[in-house]
Amino acid sequence: MRIDRYILFEWLKVFILTMVVIFGLLLLSDIQDNLQDLIGFGASQLDILSYYIVLLPAFIPVALPVGFMVSLLFFLTQLHRNHEITALRAAGFSLFRITRTLWATGVVFTVMLFQLNANLIPWSVEEARQIWNDLEFSKALEEAPVEEVGLLYNLTFYNRKDSRLWFLNRFNEYNYRAYGITVSEVGEESGIEYRRIVANEGYYDDLKRVWTFLSGREITFDPADGQPIRSLGFEQKLIQEFSEDPELMKYLEQRPKDLSLRELNMVVDYLRPAGDPRLARYAVSFYDRLLSPVSCLIILGLAIPFSVSGVRTNPFVGVSKAMGLFVLYYILVNVGQFAGSSGISPFWSASIPNLVAFGLIGYYYFRLQRP
Template identity: 25%
Template sequence: MIRILDRYVLAELLKPFLAGIGAFLVVMLSNTLYLYIGWIVEHGLSAATVGKLLLYSLPAIVVITLPVGYVMATMLVLGRLTRDSEVTALRASGVSLSRIIMPMLFGGILVSYMAFELNERLVPWTNSETVRMQREILKKTPAPLVKPNLFFAGTNNRYFYVDRVEKDVLNDVLIFDLSRSGFPQVITAKKAIWDKTFWMLYDGMMRKFTDKGYLNYEAKFKRMELQLDLSDNADYFGPKSIQEQSSGEAFEAIKKLKEQGQNVNGMLVDYHIKFSLPLATFFTSLLAVPMGIRFSKFGAFIGVACSIFVIFIWYVLYSFGRSLGASGTVMPLLAAWNQNIIFGLIGTAWLVGINRR
């Protein structure tokens, strides 16, 4: 009977679990598509390119939606079993409440394991592919990378300042070239136009300085070609993020940066999140189960509302902890795990209290 009970409860969880994942996937993918609308307009992305970007974003979104779907399934199934008096019948036949809910907690562990494997093996690759595609798109029309009235770093140790940006035209350009030792070479231009593989500067001036900072060369130019390699250069686009690396790769990257004396608080938080996020399904189910038992008599609508409330609180604690950890206010490990710890303690205490009744 016990094995039949386990199979029955897990089978009951499957449909609402998949439905919950599907619903939230649509919401999250719609939000991702909305973020790409600006790219579609500016870069003329084809439907195939947009579809590929959305496909690559799917694994990371699935990891986020798994706890949402499972909490909703748990609340709905517990509500139905209670309203149909199946829980009462099982308890009358000698099956304890803790044994009835055990398959639900086991399911939470199973889904958490699946999320961890997905987050460790597939998500880093798809995130890297997403970034690679974004870079390829930006390489074709790099002007949107340039922000007006701000210094930004280019390749070959060059720094740029632009007054105004109009599509592929930069107006009032200032360039500091630090590729040589000593004082930087300074280039100014009235405008710069992107020409597929390089910037063409117009109506400008080049100045070079001695080691003591005195001007020793000055020349005007009508046109000057400036090569700007927009390859996957880390100096231009930045190093791989923690989300693009497996846990092992991320650990080694953080270790090297720490040895160089850099602040790695934010990276450490993201590293620990690689473990805490996949396990969110289990810890949220620890709270969802007693909550489902408590509010089951109020109907399916209340079950869905409680599910949304649980996930909302989890993400508030997650976001709050992440911010505190990145700023160094809280230890990175605690910042990444605080929401799971809180949910685990409250859920366990609640379950013990219900089981004693």
């Protein structure tokens, strides 16, 4: 138990200092990129402080694995240089017995990251984005009417499941109103348009999950040959089956890396039943982020064998080998993302780099098991 406490607390000192430095660097980088914009929006000191407090948890998926890796390599290298690992192994302790508190910590970090990825981190990403948007909108409202604030232009969305194609000339993120709307419904089998809604304006009720169209026209086509057979004007028309969420439309216009895990899950759940070809690039990003917490165990498994191997070997040689394997692992992750976007199963594209890493860990670790 004394050895466990010694290993844990000595490593913990290094880890805390490392995390403080990494969080500080990430904060400074974001401040350098975004502080002038926040000041330009007229944000108060309290607004800026609130924004960065909310944003802090979003740094955890990057900071924790990197901090864990750096602290492990530094700490284990120090033990190796001081011959403490050699002395403990000579006393009959196995490598796992010496490092079991570190393994327990790695498991805790992995479980914690899974939980944070499911709850706190998506909240942090989305809430920080909302604070930013609110400040930007408030500034814009001082110079323009609400109808001209927060506009997205030429927003298109294809609901493959219900065979509906949307085109919004302009969409206002601030009040959920759209302008210049065209919605075309096509036959699932024939692919021929049978109804079209054209409206000057419309709005989405996020409580009832329904669209209301204003000042428009409903055009009906012959499903056999696509020729128009009826055209009816309307001042206001609510269509219950038109439940497409504008938030989802916006997510599909963004890069997967800019979305939170919750938003990615929402997109994947929507696209999967319809067999949409856009599914692959969102799904591979979703599974990659979902499985990212296991990187803590991979980092630990690769750090230990190389940081403590070879009494006569310069410790930095082992560290260099470990760093090389870390780089190889992240290259495999990127290759997996590309493969998943190219047609291979997104789940296996995200899983195979981790399985390869665990295979390497097993190979190198069990070579060092003998005391």
